[in-house]
Amino acid sequence: MSEAHSLCLLLAVLYVADCLWWLPPGAAAVEQLRPGGTWRPRLAPAWASNPRGRLVALAPLPLGLGIQLPPPPLSLSPTGCSTATGFAWTAAPSRPGEAWAVRWEDVESIEVHDRAVHVDGRRLAAFGRADTARELAATLEDLRQAPPRERESLLRETWHRGSDLQAIGSHLDDLERLALPLRWMGAALYGWMFLLAPVILVFVGGWPVLVALAVGCVALAVAAAVLFVRAHRAAFGDESWTRRESAAVMCLSWPRAARGADLLTRHGLEAFHPFAVLLVLSEGNTAFEGNTAFGGNAAFEGNTASEGNTAFEGNAASEDNTASAGTDGAPEAARATLAQALRAAAFPLGLDDLDPLSREVTAWQTAFDLRAFGRLLTEAGLEPDALAPAVTIDPLARAYCPRCLADYSEMHPECAHCIGISLKPLPLPSPKAESS
């Protein structure tokens, strides 16, 4: 292999690596394959997840766009705040041993250092953007100073800001609009690097040609970096440090420049609750059709029927939906992911291992989230029956796990995948189901 072809191969490897996102625990990503297309959830398979994070693969195609959906970084209650949350996309265990909590009365300092919020010198939550960290710090300061009886209404306001479906929709529209020129520039760079250059090099070798092709890459990468800086300024204003760093990397790494739109949008919705973002994405794709799409459990069938007891953690069901159902499968996949997260919130893992204050704060936040999202789903005309019994085609199934929906032929004390979650009995199959 010539040096020129080794270089093309190296660029391809770097490009694929840029499409692999290492996400914090409990985070997911959504991806849009073409401008104006549907958004699909991307969850990490079990083998690519560990308690420190998870690896999510975006499609390594030009014009793609990804957004990271981080989990809520902490739990809040009128009593205090805790780094533990009841939130999870999957049955993967959180790290309750590292959680800590503090009462509002005991908080002495709230500071923002490098996109992270520190309380009393300890890191409470970290973000991709400094303005999100500053916003959280301001909220914590308000809660600290508020008289105890006013904290609940402050928490309600905070929840409404983070779950404002209209605000999420308009943010998403803005991000898509601002990312569009970058996506096309990235696609041009992709075509130059991976289609034009290799073909020319096969027919016309030599250093002058290679240098000419490299100059073309540099020009396109710099153009992408300029577009990125403009779009970033329009989207996030004063986040200048992140902007300069990303633009510099784009000029040096052409594959990164080809995925420059991701750099713009990746943390674009991190200030919003991921449940609410998924709700917007499910609606935005083709609008819920009455209550049936969500209420009919259609989204869950893949989980239980085909997966049985095998590693629900891999989220194979939602991936399958995404892969097999084509464009129309995306809203179902978003809904299935939402339902899965609601179940995980209703049946959180590891709460018993938390210290008493973390447990109290987390339980308050989880109950609040479930009530508030239940109302939101009902207002949107959807039945919040994510917690309904599993739909199974296995006539031998007698019990199921309310968290991961795995079904069991016997009534075991607890789920094999979700430590500490008791199984629930399944209703006996109807005579019709038995005869078929």
Ligand SMILES: [Zn+2]
């Ligand atoms: Zn389970």
